[in-house]
Amino acid sequence: MLEIRELTRRFGDATAVDRVSFEVPAGQMTGFVGANGAGKTTTMRMVMGVLGINEGEVRWRGAPITRLDRRTFGYMPEERGLYPKQPIIDQLVYVAQLKGMGRVEARSQVQELLERFGLGDRGKDHLEKLSLGNQQRVQIIASVLPKPAALILDEPFSGLDPLAVDSMADLLREYTRDDIPVLFSSHQLDLVERLCDRLVVLAHGRRVAAGTVSELRDAGVPRFRLVLGGDAGWVRDHSGLEVLDLDGTTALVEVRRTGAEQQLIAEATSRGDVHEFVRVRPALSEIYREATA
Numbered sequence: 483m484l485e486i487r488e489l490t491r492r493f494g495d496a497t498a499v500d501r502v503s504f505e506v507p508a509g510q511m512t513g514f515v516g517a518n519g520a521g522k523t524t525t526m527r528m529v530m531g532v533l534g535i536n537e538g539e540v541r542w543r544g545a546p547i548t549r550l551d552r553r554t555f556g557y558m559p560e561e562r563g564l565y566p567k568q569p570i571i572d573q574l575v576y577v578a579q580l581k582g583m584g585r586v587e588a589r590s591q592v593q594e595l596l597e598r599f600g601l602g603d604r605g606k607d608h609l610e611k612l613s614l615g616n617q618q619r620v621q622i623i624a625s626v627l628p629k630p631a632a633l634i635l636d637e638p639f640s641g642l643d644p645l646a647v648d649s650m651a652d653l654l655r656e657y658t659r660d661d662i663p664v665l666f667s668s669h670q671l672d673l674v675e676r677l678c679d680r681l682v683v684l685a686h687g688r689r690v691a692a693g694t695v696s697e698l699r700d701a702g703v704p705r706f707r708l709v710l711g712g713d714a715g716w717v718r719d720h721s722g723l724e725v726l727d728l729d730g731t732t733a734l735v736e737v738r739r740t741g742a743e744q745q746l747i748a749e750a751t752s753r754g755d756v757h758e759f760v761r762v763r764p765a766l767s768e769i770y771r772e773a774t775a
């Protein structure tokens with residue numbers, strides 16, 4: 483498990499990351515979200531040791547992280563690091579060798595990954611000849627070579643078409659199945675919702691929400707939708723609830739007093755037919771909006 487404890491980074495008078503703590507457990511995909519400038523890249527850079535830490539620490543497998551530990555991590559930085567004027571395959575094999583792989587093994591793993599990302603016949607091309615999205619695919623391959631102990635990815639999905647998103651998602655799922663912690667930042671909340679087991683939300687350098695997706699969805703004030711056979715107007719007068727929406731036979735309510743929803747359903751059944759009574763959990767996009775408001 484990767485642990486981020488009370489990390490703080492200042493630039494001059496501005497605090498870009500302010501006592502941020504969260505965990506990236508093995509075998510779970512953790513999404514890292516927040517508005518532009520919230521502090522995601524700065525946090526990831528501190529985790530990877532490319533930026534100094536003012537306060538706090540990063541722990542890996544229960545001990546303070548070392549330079550050697552970080553060398554075993556796969557990292558996709560915001561500034562993509564490959565050379566435009568060199569053949570893709572040579573660069574990727576070089577990256578894999580730098581990380582300790584033998585040449586033959588490196589070539590075969592690179593070729594396999596290129597094929598997986600639909601670039602099997604582009605290995606000899608210079609990077610700059612590829613479209614931006616395909617260059618992004620190559621950057622992804624560079625960051626996952628060879629099999630990493632943990633993955634720290636700064637916006638790995640940006641600029642990818644839906645097919646490449648699927649290939650990337652499949653690859654990340656394989657890593658998490660192999661108990662590798664994965665942390666990735668993204669502005670694509672639908673993707674985060676689809677892929678992540680856990681979520682960390684930053685706003686203005688502070689952590690404003692963190693937990694598993696179901697913990698976060700269950701954390702707010704409970705909301706229920708009630709659909710009746712007849713008019714639902716009487717719900718307005720029911721105590722202990724706030725009516726968020728009322729439309730003919732349907733009411734959306736928020737529970738203000740513990741147990742008020744039980745009294746509501748009892749009254750509803752005594753008045754007539756109840757077609758539906760369900761807990762409504764917010765989508766991640768709603769949680770995000772509320773946490774960062």
Ligand SMILES: Nc1ncnc2c1ncn2[C@@H]1O[C@H](COP(=O)(O)OP(=O)(O)OP(=O)(O)O)[C@@H](O)[C@H]1O
Pocket residue numbers: 493498516517518519520521522523524525
């Ligand atoms: N090298 C630097 N010098 C000065 N300020 C910096 C530096 N790097 C980051 N910052 C500031 O720190 C804050 C956090 O930036 P950061 O890049 O971490 O945000 P982010 O959440 O990754 O944003 P985005 O989603 O736009 O990539 C911003 O106000 C940014 O201007």
